[in-house]
Amino acid sequence: MSPSYDVIVLGLGGMGSAAAHHLAARGARVLGLEKFGPVHQRGSSHGGSRITRQSYFEDPAYVPLLLRAHELYARLARDSGRRVATLCGGVMVGRPGSRTVAGALRSARTWDLPHEMLDAKEIRRRFPTLAPAADEVALYEARAGFVRPEHTVAAQLQLAGQSGAALHFQEPVTRWEALPGGRGVRVHTPDDTYTAGQLVICPGAWAPRLLAGLGVPFTIERQVMYWFAPAGGTAPYAPEQHPVYIWEDAAGVQIYGFPAIDGPDGGAKVAFFRKGTLCTPENIDRTVHEDEVRAMAAQAARLLPTLPGRFLSAATCMYSNTPDEHFVITRHPAHPDAVTVACGFSGHGFKFVPVVGEILADLALTGETGHPIELFDPGRLTAAPVPGGVR
Numbered sequence: 387m388s389p390s391y392d393v394i395v396l397g398l399g400g401m402g403s404a405a406a407h408h409l410a411a412r413g414a415r416v417l418g419l420e421k422f423g424p425v426h427q428r429g430s431s432h433g434g435s436r437i438t439r440q441s442y443f444e445d446p447a448y449v450p451l452l453l454r455a456h457e458l459y460a461r462l463a464r465d466s467g468r469r470v471a472t473l474c475g476g477v478m479v480g481r482p483g484s485r486t487v488a489g490a491l492r493s494a495r496t497w498d499l500p501h502e503m504l505d506a507k508e509i510r511r512r513f514p515t516l517a518p519a520a521d522e523v524a525l526y527e528a529r530a531g532f533v534r535p536e537h538t539v540a541a542q543l544q545l546a547g548q549s550g551a552a553l554h555f556q557e558p559v560t561r562w563e564a565l566p567g568g569r570g571v572r573v574h575t576p577d578d579t580y581t582a583g584q585l586v587i588c589p590g591a592w593a594p595r596l597l598a599g600l601g602v603p604f605t606i607e608r609q610v611m612y613w614f615a616p617a618g619g620t621a622p623y624a625p626e627q628h629p630v631y632i633w634e635d636a637a638g639v640q641i642y643g644f645p646a647i648d649g650p651d652g653g654a655k656v657a658f659f660r661k662g663t664l665c666t667p668e669n670i671d672r673t674v675h676e677d678e679v680r681a682m683a684a685q686a687a688r689l690l691p692t693l694p695g696r697f698l699s700a701a702t703c704m705y706s707n708t709p710d711e712h713f714v715i716t717r718h719p720a721h722p723d724a725v726t727v728a729c730g731f732s733g734h735g736f737k738f739v740p741v742v743g744e745i746l747a748d749l750a751l752t753g754e755t756g757h758p759i760e761l762f763d764p765g766r767l768t769a770a771p772v773p774g775g776v777r
């Protein structure tokens with residue numbers, strides 16, 4: 387007979403490793419099941435860096451979660467001894483009415499977040515690598531920066547293990563079911579069958595298959611990250627003086643990028659925020675093509691003329707989008723007593739990883755959370771979830 391657990395966590399990427407850490411730290415007997423190895427490159431939590439920011443243009447409702455995530459990243463760094471987050475400042479650049487600028491300003495004002503508004507001349511003076519158009523402005527915030535996805539996942543797995551969680555890698559979940567009468571869940575893998583009181587599902591880009599029963603029309607998008615060696619060297623791009631940035635052009639196209647965070651040879655990373663192509667985890671094209679590199683270099687050069695000096699490398703990654711690009715974090719509507727899900731992070735979830743772990747631990751252990759997660763209710767996206775339609 388396989389041992390029984392309090393909670394099984396399906397998927398040990400960004401969100402699942404956070405859940406395993408928070409659950410185990412609260413004393414739950416946790417089993418984590420992951421299809422691939424620890425800290426792998428085949429999901430959504432790799433590529434060296436993720437932007438973190440607080441004046442959130444997407445919606446002010448995210449701000450309390452961002453403030454909590456900020457505290458929990460600091461605690462994670464302290465407890466694991468790993469450098470998981472760096473605040474180098476950040477600029478949201480665009481026309482004053484753009485979503486990037488106006489949305490960020492709305493969040494900053496709603497929550498009274500420290501920020502500065504810079505006109506084009508001031509942007510150029512403060513950040514000489516940036517060359518905005520005369521009618522562009524920026525919201526600058528000192529409490530923006532970057533988090534390290536691989537270090538974060540490794541830190542969370544390390545702490546989960548130290549708190550007694552059993553973490554099984556290379557062991558995919560093939561099927562799960564909620565047991566009748568509130569008796570928990572049964573989870574199947576090629577190696578074994580496990581039972582637990584609770585299941586927490588953090589499937590990333592595998593959500594369309596693993597959570598078909600939710601009835602949410604997820605779309606999985608191939609995204610590319612690019613690293614360039616700036617013309618004239620990386621010194622002006624050093625994180626001590628260079629912010630992270632998101633820039634929206636007049637046509638609404640957003641790019642984002644980072645300082646040169648890996649020293650003189652690492653280059654600086656830049657990417658289109660959206661503009662991906664549809665894919666599945668099975669058929670994603672992992673090759674980055676020359677025309678893609680050219681298009682990225684041309685767009686980046688409009689704001690940062692020296693950035694695309696020499697192309698260094700590129701890598702693909704997947705977004706798991708919901709139709710409105712807001713997350714799904716909830717008790718499973720068809721199994722509200724036993725199953726919790728976190729998915730559909732729509733390309734902006736990593737900065738929330740530790741607070742999502744805290745929320746998932748709340749939901750799995752007590753059935754509720756004090757954090758504001760109303761925006762993430764899947765009911766907004768689907769009139770009627772398919773009862774029992776789960777795999």
Ligand SMILES: Cc1cc2nc3c(=O)[nH]c(=O)nc-3n(C[C@H](O)[C@H](O)[C@H](O)COP(=O)(O)OP(=O)(O)OC[C@H]3O[C@@H](n4cnc5c(N)ncnc54)[C@H](O)[C@@H]3O)c2cc1C
Binds near residue numbers: 421560609704
């Ligand atoms: C290019 C790119 C740039 C991004 N930039 C930012 C950014 O700047 N800021 C930001 O906040 N966010 C950003 N994001 C988004 C953020 O990285 C994601 O929202 C986050 O990583 C999602 O974490 P996850 O745990 O849902 O997915 P993942 O980390 O992919 O984890 C899902 C895990 O489930 C496992 N799994 C799947 N099926 C099974 C199964 N059957 N059995 C066992 N295990 C299974 C997978 O192997 C995987 O490890 C970016 C994403 C990409 C791709």
